[in-house]
Amino acid sequence: MxxxxxxxxxxxxxxxxxxxxxxxxxxxxxxxxxxxxxxxxxxxxxxxxxxxxxxxxxxxxxxxxxxxxxxxxxxxxxxxxxxxxxxxxxxxxxxxxxxxxxxxxxxxxxxxxxxxxxxxxxxxxxxxxxxxxxxxxxxxxxxxxxxxxxxxxxxxxxxxxxxxxxxxxxxxxxxxxxxxxxxxxxxxxxxxxxxxxxxxxDVWNYIRKEKIQLPSIYFSHEREVIEHEGQLIAVSEFIQIESTDKVTKKKVRYRTVGDMTCTAAVESTAATLEEVVTEIIATKTSERGETRIDDKVSExxxxxxxxxxxx
Amino acid sequence: MDILRFITAGSVDDGKSTLIGRLLYDSKSIMIDQLEAIEKQTKNKEEGEIDLALLTDGLRAEREQGITIDVAYKYFTTPKRKFIIADAPGHIQYTRNMITGASNANLAIILIDARNGVIEQTRRHSIIASLLGIKHIVVAINKMDLVNYSQNIYNNIVIDYAEVAKTLELQNVTYIPISALNGDNIVEKSKNLLWYEGECLLSFLESVEVQSDIDLHHARFPVQYVIRPQTDDLHDYRGYAGKIISGIYKKGDSIIIQPTGIETIISKIEIGGVEVAEAFAPQSVVLHLEDDIDISRGDLIVKKDEQLQVSQEFEVLLCWMDTKPLQIGSKYFLQHNSKNVRSVIKNIEYKLDVNTLTKEFNFEKIGLNDVIKATIKTASPLAFDSYKCLQANGGAILIDETSLVTVGACMIQ
CATH class of the missing domain: 3.40.50.620 (HUPs)
Structure with a gap:
């Protein structure tokens, strides 16, 4: 043939x-x-x-x-x-x-x-x-x-x-x-x-299709955060907490994983890949815009x- | 859901960036923070309208000068397709960038300003699209709002362009009257253009059939890498890794290794470690062969009884992409898929005027953006097809031997 x-x-x-x-x-x-x-x-x-x-x-x-x-x-x-x-x-x-x-x-x-x-x-x-x-x-x-x-x-x-x-x-x-x-x-x-x-x-859909394992912080978990210019930053030894900062416990996940000093979390209850992808589809903010503190500095x-x- | 890769050709003045901005904006592919960023930059805002063109220019120099210098890739997805836009500059001094963007495109959108009609630039962009063998052309007749949405003006442009298309033997040409600025006929049919019976731009892009652009008749497999684990349990494993650039391969197929001409049979095909009975373009696979033969990167595995050319000398249409002029007799590396050979430009037959298609037989030098017909000789035989017949096995690049920069794009004749 x-x-x-x-x-x-x-x-x-x-x-x-x-x-x-x-x-x-x-x-x-x-x-x-x-x-x-x-x-x-x-x-x-x-x-x-x-x-x-x-x-x-x-x-x-x-x-x-x-x-x-x-x-x-x-x-x-x-x-x-x-x-x-x-x-x-x-x-x-x-x-x-x-x-x-x-x-x-x-x-x-x-x-x-x-x-x-x-x-x-x-x-x-x-x-x-x-x-x-x-x-x-x-x-x-x-x-x-x-x-x-x-x-x-x-x-x-x-x-x-x-x-x-x-x-x-x-x-x-x-x-x-x-x-x-x-x-x-x-x-x-x-x-x-x-x-x-x-x-x-595409990356998320591929991860879902191929069932690729990810670190747990990509999924909803409880974390102490402060709010800074509309972004949620995890409390850690690497950032300076001032008296004016309000530390709260929130259900968050990370959309990108960079340093603790420059990666912001998003409030979320999405605990599975399915739920995370659904949230990403509905989001109105770009990945870098929502989660990276370092890119806002200059055009x-x-x-x-x-x-x-x-x- | 599949992928459509398209290039937009036109200058800023034609509303190219506005068109792309409009497609991204109306298909809801722009995020709030990106909008905020361009709103900040939009100068002389009128009635709160934002400058959609600002979405596409990525480098500081481009924003400062208000021009597109290099190809930018933009992405958007609708429920029907993923789209990859190669946003290329339109000016003649950036012809090489347009060729770069066009090389991977299924479709080209040629933008025409309805007020100006078919101009030199339209012809140049169409010539480049035809040189690169782009299979689908959309002629977007833009700024219809500035000509009172006139059907007459549109019809006259269609008649003019049909001549261009005929000369260039362009197939699958579709005409759409639009206003990128106002969004007419971009994602929805415009009420201002009721006389137009065709689809709006996005519906057309979503439905144009591109699967048949992949050649499944001629089987070509350039070997990229040989996988040999050499462990105790996989001592005899020897797999040839590569991407099928055209055609279909099956277990048991008789094949020939080019350019050596050795024959053998496919004993196993794997995709991502899983054995399959057959594989097709453009899958990345691992092939196993029945006989232990010497095969390395750059060899081409083709099915027996298939015709292709194996030669050390051939004619090419060549676009020169370096600021340093081409020298006849100079040696260059020629890269053809995974194969790299030394080569020399032996002879130049003519220079092609990319604005008019005129062949110039007397010319002083070949410089940046010039397109020529030339004869190339390689140090060892190359197994190829003509670009016209099988694009995937008919394109090659030339690399300067000392700067190692890519200096030429060859379409083998």
Whole structure:
């Protein structure tokens, strides 16, 4: 029987949108494996990087990942996310490299940020660049999506960074068809974003479809929070509580998982994936707008950080 | 639910950004905080109207200059489809960016300002769409509100554009009169355009059939990576990982490895670790073969008895994408799917005027955004199809040997 006869039969051979996105991401993972000598996967413990790990399993099993997971640890993590990270790594049997921002601060005499929500978010860049240098990584896979933010909407799937880790939005390589040019000169490295074309809802729908496990803080739980400019911030040792702050106990969940200093919670009773997805569909605020304190600073906040070497 | 990838071609003046903003806004894909952010930036607000164009320009330089420089990708979903918009700049100095955006598009929206009709830019965008082989064209005749929703004006533009479409052999051309600013015929049929009998833009985008754009007749599988666990229990496991770019593969199929020409049989197909009887484009799979043969990244697995070209010399239509001019006789890396070979541009037949389609046989140099017909010779044989017949196996990029930047897009003839 040849292909033509098959097509005339009633068999449906088409992929739905999640299958298409999955296949595209797996293709990108395998391009990394085929093109780079020392790649790495940046793993934050959030849902996007957990999705990346799931996709990498599909791309490379029964083989090992051709890269280690790398966690740039700010020291301001949610404990649940760290525990989850360690369990996941043990379960899949892959290598994890952790480098701590606190060590970079000490070694390089960096200035700790001050203020109410003193975030080490910007300092992560130093640790990241040092780690790239330490292991000579020529490629770092990341979970950024283009729907997150306007500057990211312009970034290529294979995004070249210069010796200083900088992104130059005006000198991006044209990226045609599904052909990715990962050739680089010494000192440069490539950031690769396999889920560039996924939206937040696509990720959630995929997690639901594939029954991917997530840290518990993505689901409703009780937590002590303060309210700041309309956002709920978890009480922790990393933020300064002032006498004017009102600490309350609320049922919350996290829509993104970043540092405790710059990630806000949303009030929610959604305890299952089904319920979380339903809430995300109904939401009227963007993921970054609702949950990230750091992006509100300036219109070009992300563009500036990326130019400096940020993920 | 599937995905439609489309490109919007036009300049800011044609209302391109407003159109995208309108699609996102009316399909409720814009969130409150994003609206607040653009409301803050909207200058000279009239009657509380916000500037929808501000939703699309992502870089500081673009906002400052009020132009689109690079391709931005935007996403929205309706209950029927997920949409990926490649929002590309329209000016001639950004032709390479438009080509980049067009390379993955199922459909192109060509915007025409109803007051100006078919202009040079319309022809250029249509020529690029035809070069890249975009299968569906929507001609959106915009700013109908500024011509009193005149059916006559619309009809005349349709007649003019039909000529362009005929010359370029464009298929599946659909005309829709719209006003992006007012939302006429965007997500709902407009009461101002009752004489128009077709669908509104969004309904058309939701229903246009694109599944048949994927070629399921010619089976092509470029090997990306070889999976060899080399553990005790999987000692003999050897899987060829890649994405089927076209066609269907089944267990038991006789296949040929190109360009070596070695024949063997598919012994197993896996998707995400699960064995399947068959797989089709565009699935990412792992193929296992009956014989132990030397296959590596860049090899192409095709079904036996299929015709494709295997050659070291071929003609291409080439868009030059670098500020450094092209040098005849210079060597470049050529990347064709997962294969990377050294190549040289041997000969240039003509330069194509992308505004008029005129072939220029006398030219001084080939610079940024020029499109040429050239002959390329590669250091080792390449297994390819002509871009026209099988896009997925007929496109390649050229990479500068020292800067390593992507400098050219080739459509193999």
């Amino acid at each position: 040849n292909a033509n006869q098959d097509i005339s039969s009633s068999k449906i051979r088409s992929l739905d949108y999640l299958e298409q996105l999955e296949s595209e991401a797996i293709h990108i993972f395998r391009e990394v494996a085929g093109q780079f000598e020392r790649p790495s996967l940046l793993f934050s413990g959030g849902k996007d990087s957990i999705t990346l790990v799931h996709l990498a399993l599909k791309a490379f099993r029964p083989g090992k990942f051709p890269f280690p997971l790398v966690h740039i640890d700010t020291g301001h993590n949610f404990k649940e996310a760290l525990d989850f990270r360690d369990e996941l790594v043990e379960q899949i049997g892959e290598k994890l490299i952790v480098r701590k921002v606190a060590d970079t601060i000490k070694k390089k005499h960096l200035t700790e940020p001050k203020g109410k929500f003193a975030s080490r978010n910007a300092l992560q860049t130093y640790t990241l660049l040092d780690t790239i240098e330490e292991f000579n990584f020529d490629c770092c896979i990341g979970g950024a999506r283009r729907d997150e933010e306007k500057a990211r909407a312009k970034e290529r799937i294979f995004s070249i960074r210069d010796e200083f880790g900088q992104w130059n939005p005006k000198l991006q390589r044209p990226e045609l068809w599904n052909i990715y040019n990962g050739k680089i000169n010494k000192g440069e490295n490539v950031r690769v974003f396999p889920i560039s074309n996924w939206t937040e809802l 070009a906040a992300m563009e500036d950080r990326k130019k400096n070497g940020y993920f």
